[in-house]
Amino acid sequence: MTNKTFTLDINTLDGPLGHRVYTALRNKILTMAFEPGTVLRKGALCEQLGVSRSPVTEALNRLSTDGLVDIIPQSATRVSQFSIFELREEAFLREAVEVAAVAKVAQDHTDEQMTVLSRNLKMQGLLVEDADFQGFFEADLEFHELILAFTGFPKVAATAGQMSLQLRRARMLILPEPGRPKQAVAEHQAILTSIRAGDADAARSAMSLHLRQLITRIEPLERQHPEYFRPN
Amino acid sequence: MTNKTFTLDINTLDGPLGHRVYTALRNKILTMAFEPGTVLRKGALCEQLGVSRSPVTEALNRLSTDGLVDIIPQSATRVSQFSIFELREEAFLREAVEVAAVAKVAQDHTDEQMTVLSRNLKMQGLLVEDADFQGFFEADLEFHELILAFTGFPKVAATAGQMSLQLRRARMLILPEPGRPKQAVAEHQAILTSIRAGDADAARSAMSLHLRQLITRIEPLERQHPEYFRPN
DNA sequence: ACAAGTCAACTAACATGTCAGTTGAGGGGC
DNA sequence: GCCCCTCAACTGACATGTTAGTTGACTTGT
Numbered sequence: 001m002t003n004k005t006f007t008l009d010i011n012t013l014d015g016p017l018g019h020r021v022y023t024a025l026r027n028k029i030l031t032m033a034f035e036p037g038t039v040l041r042k043g044a045l046c047e048q049l050g051v052s053r054s055p056v057t058e059a060l061n062r063l064s065t066d067g068l069v070d071i072i073p074q075s076a077t078r079v080s081q082f083s084i085f086e087l088r089e090e091a092f093l094r095e096a097v098e099v100a101a102v103a104k105v106a107q108d109h110t111d112e113q114m115t116v117l118s119r120n121l122k123m124q125g126l127l128v129e130d131a132d133f134q135g136f137f138e139a140d141l142e143f144h145e146l147i148l149a150f151t152g153f154p155k156v157a158a159t160a161g162q163m164s165l166q167l168r169r170a171r172m173l174i175l176p177e178p179g180r181p182k183q184a185v186a187e188h189q190a191i192l193t194s195i196r197a198g199d200a201d202a203a204r205s206a207m208s209l210h211l212r213q214l215i216t217r218i219e220p221l222e223r224q225h226p227e228y229f230r231p232n
Numbered sequence: 233m234t235n236k237t238f239t240l241d242i243n244t245l246d247g248p249l250g251h252r253v254y255t256a257l258r259n260k261i262l263t264m265a266f267e268p269g270t271v272l273r274k275g276a277l278c279e280q281l282g283v284s285r286s287p288v289t290e291a292l293n294r295l296s297t298d299g300l301v302d303i304i305p306q307s308a309t310r311v312s313q314f315s316i317f318e319l320r321e322e323a324f325l326r327e328a329v330e331v332a333a334v335a336k337v338a339q340d341h342t343d344e345q346m347t348v349l350s351r352n353l354k355m356q357g358l359l360v361e362d363a364d365f366q367g368f369f370e371a372d373l374e375f376h377e378l379i380l381a382f383t384g385f386p387k388v389a390a391t392a393g394q395m396s397l398q399l400r401r402a403r404m405l406i407l408p409e410p411g412r413p414k415q416a417v418a419e420h421q422a423i424l425t426s427i428r429a430g431d432a433d434a435a436r437s438a439m440s441l442h443l444r445q446l447i448t449r450i451e452p453l454e455r456q457h458p459e460y461f462r463p464n
Numbered sequence: 465a466c467a468a469g470t471c472a473a474c475t476a477a478c479a480t481g482t483c484a485g486t487t488g489a490g491g492g493g494c
Numbered sequence: 495g496c497c498c499c500t501c502a503a504c505t506g507a508c509a510t511g512t513t514a515g516t517t518g519a520c521t522t523g524t
Contacts, residue, residue: 051478053480089387092383273475284508289476306517
């Protein structure tokens with residue numbers, strides 16, 4: 001059993017040390033480079049990064065309030081494991097916010113906003129055709145962020161992102177199913193059509209239907225990767 | 233101009249020092265005992281509370297992420313002022329979550345839950361009759377928290393509370409209008425009736441209508457108390 | 465009176481030391 | 495082989511010192 005050596009880079013970021021450490025660790029966790037259950041030893045982190053305990057402690061505390069690490073007091077800190085219950089909880093909250101957002105955007109939107117969404121959607125179609133799933137993944141994320149931003153409330157997008165971190169992490173485990181990306185694009189198209197028509201109810205339904213696909217596809221992960229899930 | 237002396241009590245609380253300081257300051261801010269704009273001097277707080285800078289710094293940082301204080305780096309920390317825009321933003325988010333919650337509760341609820349809500353509602357009626365507005369205020373809060381809790385998702389209530397802190401603080405400024413409490417009880421009644429009928433759409437509408445009363449009554453505060461609001 | 469430069473007060477960010485509490489691996493007794 | 499106990503390793507919480515950056519008031523020159 002060799003000790004895995006993680007390449008933690010802090011120098012490519014800017015800002016205060018504490019924030020850089022937080023961002024670096026957060027990325028590692030969200031991309032599953034740090035697997036759930038991984039023990040984060042504070043001393044080792046300090047040594048690797050060449051910083052003192054202060055910024056590392058600050059980073060770990062923020063990650064803890066984010067729910068990305070579990071701190072066992074006086075003992076250890078480890079990357080948090082998934083919990084199906086928590087994932088359902090986050091899916092509920094995310095749906096609540098995104099559905100409200102899309103309804104508001106359906107009611108009042110500018111032509112320019114529609115153009116941006118439409119352009120993004122076309123790009124999604126091209127990326128799926130080219131089988132560039134990584135690119136599609138990012139365009140998908142942007143589509144949702146655009147709708148949240150078009151509410152005119154910047155904190156809405158921030159809050160929605162913050163409240164569904166586990167969901168975002170778990171999504172990394174989903175195997176690409178044939179046909180799913182194409183289906184997702186179609187669902188996005190339905191959402192956009194409803195928005196453009198100013199039909200808030202239809203937009204709500206379309207968004208709800210779309211978002212529920214994700215949690216449905218996440219549920220089976222508990223059996224496929226029990227090692228990543230918290231025992232109940 | 234005498235220096236106001238604040239009685240900050242930490243000894244009546246328990247848990248880590250940092251958490252106690254946070255709770256004490258948070259309460260002062262949320263009850264408007266610390267008015268928006270008040271400068272919080274770290275050194276003075278340390279001295280008053282008899283603790284070092286560590287727990288105070290931790291508390292102020294948490295309050296900063298809560299949006300309850302504004303930290304001007306290397307200069308000062310002050311209790312944050314209101315912003316109508318932010319309040320509207322919080323109202324939007326709160327409505328999104330509570331509307332989704334009430335719809336879910338309308339779809340699946342137990343008789344026991346209905347009994348609890350019904351009991352709370354009757355209590356509201358009695359408190360309004362007795363003109364116990366403080367008591368009504370708390371019962372009102374509980375009514376909403378119960379619905380959030382009945383979703384079965386504990387984080388939903390926590391998130392909803394966390395995302396509407398400014399709203400909660402601003403509500404302290406609203407002058408009691410004659411007839412408003414009675415009207416609020418009627419709106420609560422409509423919500424409960426819709427839930428009991430299992431009518432998710434009606435529950436959504438009733439909750440939406442009810443919640444929009446608050447922000448409507450908060451908007452005029454910017455003129456009545458401009459000193460509490462951030463200049464735009 | 466007024467603009468510009470100066471300085472004291474305050475602070476964030478970070479490093480480091482201390483103390484007490486938790487955990488798990490290994491050792492001793494049965 | 496099994497249980498319990500001890501102890502080293504690690505940690506959270508807190509105190510404190512240092513450095514460098516910001517601000518506002520006060521002084522100074524005009």
